Amino acid sequence: MVDELYKAFVDSTYNVFNLMFNISDISVHSTENFTCDDEIDIVVGIVGELQGEVTYRFPVATSLSMVNIMSGMEFEDVDIFVTSAISEVANIISGNVVTALSDHTKKYDILPPVQGKPDDSKEYEIESSCCVSTSIGGICLKIGLNSA
Template structure:
C-alpha cells in the first residue's frame, strides 16, 4: 500500500508540475525529517476507505517561484494570493492521486485545502514523508492515513 501511495503522489506531482509549471524533471526521495524551516503548509484531508491527511510543505522560495510561473507576477512575500494558488496546486495533485488509486477498489474523497501544520500527536497506520526536488525548489509531502474501519476486516 505504501509503495503504491508513494508512487501515486510522485507521479501526480510530476504530472501537475509538467502541465501547470512546464517543469518536466522532478526527483523524489524518502525523507524522515522535513528540513523546510519557513514553509507554506497546506493540509488536504482525505475521507473514505483511507482517512487522514496529506500535508504539503512548500518552502517560501518554492512557493514564490511557483506563483511567479503560474501568474507571471513577481511576489516578494507569501500573501493570501500566493497561499490560495499553492493550495490549489496541492488540491489538484491530491485529486490526481485519488483518481489514480480509485482504479482499484479504493474509494476516497478529498476535503478543501487548509493552511495548517500536521497534527504531530496523532498516530497513523500509514505514515510516510518524502521530498520532491524540482528546478524551482523542493516540496515536502507528509502522508498520514488510517484505513477505514470497514477495510480492516
C-alpha cells in the first residue's frame, strides 16, 4: 500500500505541475537533502478507508513562483492570496490522489486544506515522505495514514 500511495502522490504532483505550471522537469528525492528555513505548510486531511493527513511543505520562493505563474501577477511577499492559492494546489493534488486510489470497494475523501504544522505527536501505520524538485523550486510531501 505504501508504494501505491507514494506513486499516487508523485504522479498527481507531476500532473498538477505539468498542467497548471507547464513544468515537466520534475525529479523526486528523499527529504534528507531538503532544507528550508522559510516555508508554507499546508495540511490536507484524508478520511475514509484510510485516515490521516498529508503535509505539503512549500518554500516561500517556490510558493511565490507558483502564484506568479497562476495569477500572471508578481508577488514578493506571502499574503492571504498566496496562501490561498498554494492551499488550492495542495487540495488539487490531494483530490487527484484520492481519486486514483478509490475504486468500487475503497472510498477516500479529503478535508479542506489548512495552513499550519502537522501534529508530529501522532503515530501512523503508513508513513512516507519525499521531495519533488522542479525548475521553479521544490516541495516536500509528508504522508501519515491509519486504517479506518
